[in-house]
Amino acid sequence: MMRNNRDTVAAFYTALAGGDAAAALGLMADDINWVGMEGWPYRAAGRGPAAVAEGILGPMLADWQDLLVTPATFHDAGDVVISIGRYSGVHSVTGKALDIAFAHVWTVTDGKLAAFRQFTDTLLIDRAMR
Template structure:
């Protein structure tokens, strides 16, 4: 079985090559996904994550990347710190924002996810807030 931080790293690696299905496959069937952004995942499970986050995120951003720069692990919990970069599909503006992601991995699957992101750094690219 993969080590807890390796599963989280694998999630980011799969997203970086556009393998959303592979990233969803790393999730527990009853995953609880909490975002602190305008995307909302209502309910539990990979299908809910796809509907509430992946599909709208991919529709809104012409390109984006989540680049982890640090991993902190304690038992089943992994905190990843990193950078979100993206080009908004409507405004064409670039966004750069720092994030913290808190993951819980149980029995080799991602069981919970909590996101904290600098939304004020993202809003100008979306045509909101101050530049």
């Protein structure tokens, strides 16, 4: 069954929430361009699902207890899908809670997540980590 672009993006968040990293990474194009917000403490080294797993998802899951990346709304503009939601969790070292808004801009090409751009308040994550 073919998914529409909004459903492909939603499936990524569903896989993350279910702890299925393989499914989340499997939705990505081999050369996904992942761009985090300036000041965001996690960075992918290079392009592709392996870079995202090693530079972003793995470290985030190690640093945060009960980490949730929860989209509240999706705005489908064809090849571009924008999700608005919240990051939440508790930092495993500081014990400080995180609850911040995000906007994610996704580009979907041929049913795969081809690009990601993040917008969020990096000061608030920095405060939770210190």
